[in-house]
Amino acid sequence: MTADRARGALAVLQDADGKFLCEVPCGYIVEPTASAYHIRRERARAQRRRRAMLRRRVALTVALLTVAALLAALMPWSGSGAADKPKDTTAGTLEEVHQPTAVLLPSSGTVAGYVPNAAEVEALAKLIYGEAGIVPSTTEQAAVVWCVLNRVDDPRFPDTVLEVIEAPYQFSGYDPEYPVKEEFAILAADVLTRYRAERDGEENVGRVLPAEYCFFTGDGRRNHFTTEWKSTDCFGWTLESQYTD
Known part of the structure; x- marks a missing residue:
């Protein structure tokens, strides 16, 4: 989210893609807020990484159990x-x-x-x-x-x-x-x-x-x-x- 001060007493708030959100008095705009978008994006990436790691662990566990079952079936x-x-x-x-x-x-x-x-x-x-x-x-x-x-x-x-x-x-x-x-x-x-x-x-x-x-x-x-x-x-x-x- 970013702020545009080109309109004088009012500032235009835009998202990261440049789309208009609203106008607010300039006094309320302290610093750009685009970092919030990046934080959400990084959190989403971290969640995807955790889910991928969990899927790999589950697959490895299933593979180990399958091998153990085969060994148990083959050995007297x-x-x-x-x-x-x-x-x-x-x-x-x-x-x-x-x-x-x-x-x-x-x-x-x-x-x-x-x-x-x-x-x-x-x-x-x-x-x-x-x-x-x-x-x-x-x-x-x-x-x-x-x-x-x-x-x-x-x-x-x-x-x-x-x-x-x-x-x-x-x-x-x-x-x-x-x-x-x-x-x-x-x-x-x-x-x-x-x-x-x-x-x-x-x-x-x-x-x-x-x-x-x-x-x-x-x-x-x-x-x-x-x-x-x-x-x-x-x-x-x-x-x-x-x-x-």
Whole structure:
């Protein structure tokens, strides 16, 4: 908006395009007002930039979610799945995570000079908690650990216990924030010890799940172990168990 003083006592107000707006006494015109138009124009540009940036962010988010969904569909899953994950209402609270954990070794089935890795015992105990915490069978809880160890020996999967457990899109029942219950830590250490004995050449160590079973799915109460992902041919618990269920 600009002011024209050519008419004496009255000033003509015009917009930025030169169009007549009105006449006012010259005393009221202090300085040109064309800057107001530029301010509005800059604000409009800033709004357009913000909207364009928002659209780019939304497009990027959609692209990332699409890639994640494709990866989840292509990679083999094991564990009970998010919808099937059992909820343990009798287990301790998450505050237990920050408390020191005493890992007790089993009184039988030990290997001379062998002590299970503490990090592996802790991770396996958390896995049992999430995948089989409410399963009413120690044998079936031990099978979850044997499933991990079967993967360690299988060339399709990583070569260490921790890598197998923490692999993306695999065990949905594992969470590093889960508590380490003493009974699950003892069971994990026991299975690790039997596994070590088997690798050292000992037979009949008390394996409860055959070596070819690397997958399982859950129904909210029990887990069903298979040799291939989503196979309907489930293990029938034909091996002798060393545990009292």
